[in-house]
Amino acid sequence: MWGIAILCQTFNQKGQENQPVTAAGGGNCGRKPLVTSRVQRFLRNLAVQNRRASRSDLQGRFQEAGSSGSVTKIGGHVLFATDDWFAPAENLLKYEDPVFKVGLYTDYGKWMDGWETRRKRKPGHDWCIIELGMPGIIKGVEVDTAYFTGNYAPKFSLQAVQLKHDDDAKFPSRQIDAMGTECSDEALALVKSMKTENWQELIPMTPLTAGYINTSRKFFKINSDKVYSHIRLNIFPDGGIARLRIYGQVLHKVDFSIKEEIDLVAMKNGGVCHSYSNAHYGHPKNLICPGVGKNMGDGWETARRIDRPPILQADERNILQVPGNEWAIFRLGCIGKINKVHIDTNHFKGNYPDSAKLEGGLLKNGVIDWKIVLPTTKLSAHAIHEYHSEDMLHFGPFSHVRVTIMPDGGISRLRIFGQPIQEHPEI
Numbered sequence: 493m494w495g496i497a498i499l500c501q502t503f504n505q506k507g508q509e510n511q512p513v514t515a516a517g518g519g520n521c522g523r524k525p526l527v528t529s530r531v532q533r534f535l536r537n538l539a540v541q542n543r544r545a546s547r548s549d550l551q552g553r554f555q556e557a558g559s560s561g562s563v564t565k566i567g568g569h570v571l572f573a574t575d576d577w578f579a580p581a582e583n584l585l586k587y588e589d590p591v592f593k594v595g596l597y598t599d600y601g602k603w604m605d606g607w608e609t610r611r612k613r614k615p616g617h618d619w620c621i622i623e624l625g626m627p628g629i630i631k632g633v634e635v636d637t638a639y640f641t642g643n644y645a646p647k648f649s650l651q652a653v654q655l656k657h658d659d660d661a662k663f664p665s666r667q668i669d670a671m672g673t674e675c676s677d678e679a680l681a682l683v684k685s686m687k688t689e690n691w692q693e694l695i696p697m698t699p700l701t702a703g704y705i706n707t708s709r710k711f712f713k714i715n716s717d718k719v720y721s722h723i724r725l726n727i728f729p730d731g732g733i734a735r736l737r738i739y740g741q742v743l744h745k746v747d748f749s750i751k752e753e754i755d756l757v758a759m760k761n762g763g764v765c766h767s768y769s770n771a772h773y774g775h776p777k778n779l780i781c782p783g784v785g786k787n788m789g790d791g792w793e794t795a796r797r798i799d800r801p802p803i804l805q806a807d808e809r810n811i812l813q814v815p816g817n818e819w820a821i822f823r824l825g826c827i828g829k830i831n832k833v834h835i836d837t838n839h840f841k842g843n844y845p846d847s848a849k850l851e852g853g854l855l856k857n858g859v860i861d862w863k864i865v866l867p868t869t870k871l872s873a874h875a876i877h878e879y880h881s882e883d884m885l886h887f888g889p890f891s892h893v894r895v896t897i898m899p900d901g902g903i904s905r906l907r908i909f910g911q912p913i914q915e916h917p918e919i
């Protein structure tokens with residue numbers, strides 16, 4: 493399971509939750525009228541209430557928040573937020589854990605690593621819409637209020653929707669404004685077209701707690717088999733949340749009529765990390781994320797396989813090395829035959845594995861009979877290792893692959909290129 497990132501909620505002037513409205517409008521001002529007069533009033537109020545920040549100020553604040561270098565994994569992004577005064581909603585999606593910077597203030601207030609809106613002096617509440625990186629079945633949600641102590645959002649709720657293909661036109665990239673999303677006419681039209689009666693409540697209005705260490709993260713199990721493409725996070729009435737993580741299963745239908753090679757294990761093609769031996773510094777699900785790994789944290793990195801009490805001398809380490817290797821198993825997006833493999837040790841320079849082995853297997857009656865695809869092969873630092881059919885002992889068809897790294901270390905990406913053959917017959 494992996495993060496498929498987030499979406500938005502009911503706008504309600506009376507501060508009540510879960511009131512469906514026919515259109516969702518946003519906190520910009522001086523723009524095209526929105527759908528309801530209620531929304532128009534809301535926008536006008538904002539315009540009067542607030543000064544407008546200059547674009548360069550906002551740019552600086554946004555970058556200061558570290559968003560430019562952050563990893564949002566599989567492409568979830570914020571479409572809209574009612575207010576971004578203290579800290580922009582994009583921070584919710586940052587892959588890195590939240591941090592606190594003592595004494596760092598911006599022109600807007602204390603710098604915070606999360607989404608933080610102003611203290612509301614009007615009825616209503618804040619909300620934002622996030623498009624998931626990929627449509628999928630949501631299984632779990634994590635809300636983290638880390639470091640928001642006197643300013644955390646007291647309550648939140650979460651809604652989700654699967655937008656029809658027609659509605660799913662891309663929003664233009666969001667122009668952050670302290671007062672909220674600065675919408676283009678196209679974006680406004682899209683917000684307007686999001687039929688809020690179709691939004692389903694995944695988590696009802698729920699209290700949050702202050703973001704002290706070890707108590708800031710709250711997990712919610714979601715029992716739904718529906719596919720969603722967008723979520724809507726509501727905070728009541730205002731305040732800050734550091735991170736929002738949406739976990740679930742990416743929905744992907746492989747087109748078997750196209751005879752082209754695909755990356756069978758890629759998350760975007762339905763690949764899933766099934767199990768692993770160790771994920772001390774980085775989870776193996778990172779191996780199947782899109783794009784190039786941003787840093788070591790965006791790869792799979794195990795702990796050193798050494799159990800060395802401090803009294804031991806360096807030359808005694810070998811005796812205590814934990815026997816065995818580290819491994820991770822992936823379920824391919826569909827059953828397929830392998831043509832080419834990439835093992836990328838990008839960023840792993842002093843800690844790349846000595847060698848790696850790749851096996852493939854077909855799940856039958858709950859059992860996998862593993863066959864060697866790539867025998868144990870030496871790796872090198874910070875490089876893409878490409879293997880072709882002449883390097884392989886078996887090609888499949890396989891439903892799963894197992895990569896073993898010896899004895900430990902880190903790799904950044906695993907690509908299993910091949911021909912899709914058929915859907916998995918069993919879950």
Ligand SMILES: NC(=O)NC(NC(N)=O)C(=O)[O-]
Pocket residue numbers: 578600601602603604608611642643
């Ligand atoms: N010290 C604060 O954090 N104050 C305010 N928030 C920020 N970020 O400045 C507030 O009122 O919530």
